[in-house]
Amino acid sequence: MWNRSFLILHGVENRRPAEHWQYDLAQRLREHGEQVFYPQLPDPDQPSLDAWVEAIEAELRMMRGERVVVCHSLGCAAWFHVAARRGETPAADRVLLVGPPGPSAFSWDAIAGFTPEPLDLTRLKLAVATPRLVCSDNDPYCPEGAAEVFGRPLGCDVDLLTGAGHLAIPDGYGPWPSALDWCLDPGTRLTVN
Known part of the structure; x- marks a missing residue:
């Protein structure tokens, strides 16, 4: 019987490359004996919100114990x-x-259907525990500042990283030890790689 399970959700155009921190995280969690779901979400270049939500819900139905979700982008x-x-x-x-x-990122046609604009972020219940948001002060996909745009209305604990970009491979986020640390101990604050 699993005490907890992890679901890792990638972003647009992501085919779970081995160099990405999420791929490394999935491997490290498995090495710790954890149950990990890291699905390839449908059509990552032209994603459909309904197809992604359906795939995520299917993964959630398989999870056991404490359910921990790790999302990027x-x-x-x-x-x-x-x-x-x-x-x-x-x-x-x-x-x-x-x-x-x-x-501003949702002006890109490929992801426009995912815009959270129609949602009342202040009313969303993302998890039982307070969600943790990790963002950078120079993310080109969120020049508005994720701490302000999402952290405040969602009531997140926020780790704002300096100069970490989009926290992706080009920004040096292959292995990211503090992501693993948070997964194993939710009191951990995430730091730059």
Whole structure:
């Protein structure tokens, strides 16, 4: 019987490359004997919100014990919609949001359907525990500042990293030890790689 399980959600155009911190995190968690779900979400180049939500819900149904969700980029926006559709019943016990795209990013046609604009972020119940948001002060996909745009209305604990970009491979985020540390101990604050 699993005491907890992890669901890792990638972003747009991501095919779970081995160099990405999420891929490394999945491997490290498995080495610790954890149950990990790291699905390839449908059509990552031209994603459909409904298809992603359906895939995420299917993964959630397989999870056992404490349910921990780790989202990056568009995976965060997808999680907002999962939460909105669930209403007052959170789908996870803990959630880590990393580098969610800001309002200006949704002008890109490929992800426009994921915009959280119609959602009341102040009413979303993302998880049982207070969600943790990790963002950078220079994320090109959220120039508006994720701490302000998402952290405040969602009531997140925020780790604002200096100069970490989009927290992706080009920014040096292959292995990211503090992400693993948070997964194993939710009291951990995330730091730069």
